Amino acid sequence: MSLSAVHGTLSSLKSCLEDLGTGMDIVTDVAMDLVETEAMSPGIKELEATILECARLDRDINYFVDTVQQVTAEVNAQQPEAMFGLSDKVKELFAQRIARLSDAELHNHGKVMAFKVSINSSSRRDSQEASEDMEELDEDIAVTQTQDNFTCPLTQVEMVNPVKNNKCHHHYDEGAILGLIRKRHSQKKKCRCPVVGCGNTDVKESDLIPDQILRRKIQNHKRRSKKLNTVDLN
Structure with a gap:
């Protein structure tokens, strides 16, 4: 071989x-x-x-x-x-x-x-709260909140696979933050959190945890937005 x-x-x-x-x-x-x-x-x-x-x-x-x-x-x-x-x-x-x-x-x-x-997070919600959060939110409010909640600080676009930093609690798109960490390490440098004003100067891969709840919210928002756009076109 x-x-x-x-x-x-x-x-x-x-x-x-x-x-x-x-x-x-x-x-x-x-x-x-x-x-x-x-x-x-x-x-x-x-x-x-x-x-x-x-x-x-x-x-x-x-x-x-x-x-x-x-x-x-x-x-x-x-x-x-x-x-x-x-x-x-x-x-x-x-x-x-x-x-x-x-x-x-x-x-x-x-x-x-x-x-x-x-x-654990899902089990703490009662069925009414979960329904309101996942399916019955007003579309206009959801669209307004998206830019603040769903945008990656690195790519400045909506996240696809959000991960949460366990140290500073900020979110990033997984691919973007891993790319930045590896680039900094290849330069023999530490990776600073890209969120403006954050004092975390050493973001590590081991600090990142996939945020499945946020990912579901993003996916639900996309479905609601698509449905809303379809209604507007009609």
């Missing part, structure tokens, strides 16, 4: 990680729907087990990709014949890393934490 083939496989795995993240968002959405319609649905536990299993798979794939990258980086500097032992070396190193992990760490996965926060 050539290194180019290995790199192609890693690219496919990274695409799988994106799909896995989308799947975890869907699991959270389904769980929130259940909470809003059935206060103590037994299905919530099953969905929690599902998202924990997804978190395990996400973790393991990330560790595997990192292991392969580490091993192939070492091979690049050696003789071509080192490729023959590449598979065994990856398996050995990956097994060592996985053996040191604990399932308790899965509860710290960003999307698992977002799942729990979303469920």
Whole structure:
């Protein structure tokens, strides 16, 4: 196997990680729907087990990709014949890393934490509040509030996948803030929170938690706006 083939496989795995993240968002959405319609649905536990299993798979794939990258980086500097032992070396190193992990760490996965926060927040609402919040808000008020609540401070457009900073509590679009963090780190610099006046000078990926409730509000706003525009055109 050539290194180019290995790199192609890693690219496919990274695409799988994106799909896995989308799947975890869907699991959270389904769980929130259940909470809003059935206060103590037994299905919530099953969905929690599902998202924990997804978190395990996400973790393991990330560790595997990192292991392969580490091993192939070492091979690049050696003789071509080192490729023959590449598979065994990856398996050995990956097994060592996985053996040191604990399932308790899965509860710290960003999307698992977002799942729990979303469920707890949804369960604290009664059915009337949830209905008013998600379906029966006046469209004109919703449109007025959108610019303040749903706009990413980096892109200045409506967020698609909002994440919340656990330190300063500001929201950003996930892709935009991750891009900024990685750019600053490549420059050997810390990433300052892009919200004007914020004193948080060191935004880290580990500080960011997906905000599924805000994401649902944005999606509902888009549906309401589309419906309103359709009515106006008619």
